[in-house]
Amino acid sequence: MRATVMYGAGDVRVEDVPDAAIKEPTDAVVRVVLSCVCGSDLWPYASLPPSVHGRRMGHEFLGAVEELGSAVRGLKRGDLVVAPFVWADNTCDFCREGLQTSCRHGGGWGHALDGGQGEAVRVPQAQGTLVKLPVAEDSPLLPSLLTLSDVYCTGHHAAVTAGVNARTTVTVVGDGAVGLSAVLAARRLGAERILLMGSHRDRTDLGREFGATDVIAERGEEGIERVRELTGGDGTHTVLECVGTQAAIDSAIAIVRDGGAVGRVGAAQYPAVPMDFGTVMRNITLTGGVAPARAYIDELMPDILDGKIQPGRVFDRTVSLAEVADGYRAMADRTALKVLVRP
Amino acid sequence: MRATVMYGAGDVRVEDVPDAAIKEPTDAVVRVVLSCVCGSDLWPYASLPPSVHGRRMGHEFLGAVEELGSAVRGLKRGDLVVAPFVWADNTCDFCREGLQTSCRHGGGWGHALDGGQGEAVRVPQAQGTLVKLPVAEDSPLLPSLLTLSDVYCTGHHAAVTAGVNARTTVTVVGDGAVGLSAVLAARRLGAERILLMGSHRDRTDLGREFGATDVIAERGEEGIERVRELTGGDGTHTVLECVGTQAAIDSAIAIVRDGGAVGRVGAAQYPAVPMDFGTVMRNITLTGGVAPARAYIDELMPDILDGKIQPGRVFDRTVSLAEVADGYRAMADRTALKVLVRP
Numbered sequence: 251m252r253a254t255v256m257y258g259a260g261d262v263r264v265e266d267v268p269d270a271a272i273k274e275p276t277d278a279v280v281r282v283v284l285s286c287v288c289g290s291d292l293w294p295y296a297s298l299p300p301s302v303h304g305r306r307m308g309h310e311f312l313g314a315v316e317e318l319g320s321a322v323r324g325l326k327r328g329d330l331v332v333a334p335f336v337w338a339d340n341t342c343d344f345c346r347e348g349l350q351t352s353c354r355h356g357g358g359w360g361h362a363l364d365g366g367q368g369e370a371v372r373v374p375q376a377q378g379t380l381v382k383l384p385v386a387e388d389s390p391l392l393p394s395l396l397t398l399s400d401v402y403c404t405g406h407h408a409a410v411t412a413g414v415n416a417r418t419t420v421t422v423v424g425d426g427a428v429g430l431s432a433v434l435a436a437r438r439l440g441a442e443r444i445l446l447m448g449s450h451r452d453r454t455d456l457g458r459e460f461g462a463t464d465v466i467a468e469r470g471e472e473g474i475e476r477v478r479e480l481t482g483g484d485g486t487h488t489v490l491e492c493v494g495t496q497a498a499i500d501s502a503i504a505i506v507r508d509g510g511a512v513g514r515v516g517a518a519q520y521p522a523v524p525m526d527f528g529t530v531m532r533n534i535t536l537t538g539g540v541a542p543a544r545a546y547i548d549e550l551m552p553d554i555l556d557g558k559i560q561p562g563r564v565f566d567r568t569v570s571l572a573e574v575a576d577g578y579r580a581m582a583d584r585t586a587l588k589v590l591v592r593p
Numbered sequence: 594m595r596a597t598v599m600y601g602a603g604d605v606r607v608e609d610v611p612d613a614a615i616k617e618p619t620d621a622v623v624r625v626v627l628s629c630v631c632g633s634d635l636w637p638y639a640s641l642p643p644s645v646h647g648r649r650m651g652h653e654f655l656g657a658v659e660e661l662g663s664a665v666r667g668l669k670r671g672d673l674v675v676a677p678f679v680w681a682d683n684t685c686d687f688c689r690e691g692l693q694t695s696c697r698h699g700g701g702w703g704h705a706l707d708g709g710q711g712e713a714v715r716v717p718q719a720q721g722t723l724v725k726l727p728v729a730e731d732s733p734l735l736p737s738l739l740t741l742s743d744v745y746c747t748g749h750h751a752a753v754t755a756g757v758n759a760r761t762t763v764t765v766v767g768d769g770a771v772g773l774s775a776v777l778a779a780r781r782l783g784a785e786r787i788l789l790m791g792s793h794r795d796r797t798d799l800g801r802e803f804g805a806t807d808v809i810a811e812r813g814e815e816g817i818e819r820v821r822e823l824t825g826g827d828g829t830h831t832v833l834e835c836v837g838t839q840a841a842i843d844s845a846i847a848i849v850r851d852g853g854a855v856g857r858v859g860a861a862q863y864p865a866v867p868m869d870f871g872t873v874m875r876n877i878t879l880t881g882g883v884a885p886a887r888a889y890i891d892e893l894m895p896d897i898l899d900g901k902i903q904p905g906r907v908f909d910r911t912v913s914l915a916e917v918a919d920g921y922r923a924m925a926d927r928t929a930l931k932v933l934v935r936p
Contacts, residue, residue: 349851352851352876411876508695509690511880518869522865522869523865523866523868524864525865526863527862530858530861530882533695533881535754538876538878539873540873
């Protein structure tokens with residue numbers, strides 16, 4: 251079968267790889283119908299050292315069940331399913347607590363395993379991992395349903411962990427696909443005042459449609475100052491950090507209101523957060539992390555099926571599997587927000 | 594009147610100062626009946642640069658109302674009252690949210706204002722700040738009631754913000770008076786497994802009486818390893834950081850279980866916390882801060898009045914006001930855990 255392999259920074263190839271196949275009785279094989287490129291794929295795309303064997307890519311996908319291991323219950327061949335970006339047994343103590351990202355028998359796609367940016371995937375712990383989609387393969391809802399794999403659940407996780415509700419003001423740091431998803435999630439959780447920090451006009455325009463009430467295009471100290479102006483000097487009750495850089499987390503800490511929380515879901519590219527004496531005096535909470543998408547899919551899917559929300563609007567380009575390198579390039583160049591891959 | 598003034602590191606004097614007096618209609622004057630030295634007083638005792646005017650000291654006290662400003666309601670002369678370690682109007686938006694430490698019209702004792710380590714104190718925002726104690730001046734409960742001013746509420750804040758309950762395991766970092774108070778608070782909130790990290794045997798013995806189930810005397814990496822051994826490698830759901838040093842917060846982050854929370858109440862002597870990519874992947878929350886004691890006093894007082902808990906057992910020495918410098922020295926030398934001051 252064909253699949254995406256990254257051999258180093260900027261070096262993404264589509265190659266023949268061994269066919270996805272059942273290895274454990276808890277496995278399934280899923281034929282990929284729709285996949286995409288993640289903002290977090292851009293970190294290795296910028297910095298992965300050259301390697302001989304390469305790294306299989308893609309952790310967001312939905313597809314059709316092709317084969318099932320003997321121990322898998324509740325699924326059948328032909329079922330359309332979405333996979334969260336981490337596989338998990340969904341029965342261990344962490345999973346029962348809703349933290350499937352720390353599953354005692356779980357792990358991530360790609361690397362030495364199959365990745366989503368390919369024709370098919372061996373899915374470990376298939377019964378716990380895969381969630382059935384009650385639509386057909388040609389449904390126009392597929393892009394939005396694909397966001398349940400990662401990006402929309404990640405924005406939702408930032409909002410949930412920070413405690414967003416109808417009484418909280420919100421700042422979203424970052425106008426990438428995660429940031430825009432966080433806007434949508436915050437609005438869905440009832441937030442009425444949502445400040446979006448981002449300087450790409452086409453992205454922040456979509457952010458406004460998703461529910462942002464104010465856009466802060468200024469960066470760094472100017473951006474911090476602008477948030478303070480808009481909030482009577484206080485900052486907002488919650489800040490959703492959706493970038494992962496030192497500058498983004500520093501800004502997040504600076505603009506959160508006393509007693510408030512920063513929910514961070516950006517893949518941290520920093521060693522430490524300035525949670526100093528001042529933040530102790532201000533009772534600032536730093537929370538969030540890698541999103542346990544599996545814990546949220548059941549809750550978030552109905553609004554997509556009903557057409558109430560369209561998180562799939564973050565996709566603004568589609569490539570074939572053969573063109574996946576173009577997709578990476580477009581996202582790295584910021585000419586595309588988020589790229590769908592149709593094998 | 595006589596009051597404690599610190600002129601620099603190690604230089605604590607008791608001197609004549611202007612009598613405490615009403616300046617604003619919202620003030621009261623309280624004659625101090627019982628005060629104490631705080632672990633946080635040891636930071637300036639170790640490092641305050643020499644100064645000509647000095648700094649008035651003491652932020653924990655209870656006493657009798659001597660005089661009331663014309664705007665103060667609900668209090669009368671002779672009432673015995675406890676003062677939280679931050680004064681607050683108790684009506685602004687932050688106060689209504691239970692964050693009196695960020696009150697829009699509040700502040701701290703000492704410095705240029707009266708401090709608790711003296712004969713009397715002018716109390717700003719007296720109506721919002723002072724809480725009546727339903728006991729007499731000679732009650733044996735006074736030391737425990739004094740802990741509502743700061744130390745017990747601070748331990749409680751660590752436990753509350755970290756989310757301690759009957760289902761959470763707990764590690765308390767630090768066997769000072771705050772750490773021991775945190776043990777007591779965690780037990781009161783239902784925790785059944787409480788690990789106490791501390792190397793002073795007499796203190797950890799009291800910690801066991803307060804509810805600690807395990808004592809870890811090892812420090813640094815050895816201590817971290819020991820917590821892991823005791824928790825099947827996972828760490829504990831909650832960690833209460835009650836010291837404030839870089840080593841303490843680093844340990845706290847290292848021993849908190851995936852998805853867990855560190856409630857920190859130590860006065861942070863560090864610029865940043867190692868909340869890096871690993872802690873994102875583990876969904877670690879860093880929370881806590883300076884305790885809004887005023888928010889907790891009504892809830893915590895009944896168990897003291899009923900004799901169910903005795904947080905005042907953290908006091909192991911009593912000095913007169915004239916001897917206050919001996920009290921500082923004893924705490925700095927670790928020959929006393931926490932020192933009562935009777936003016």
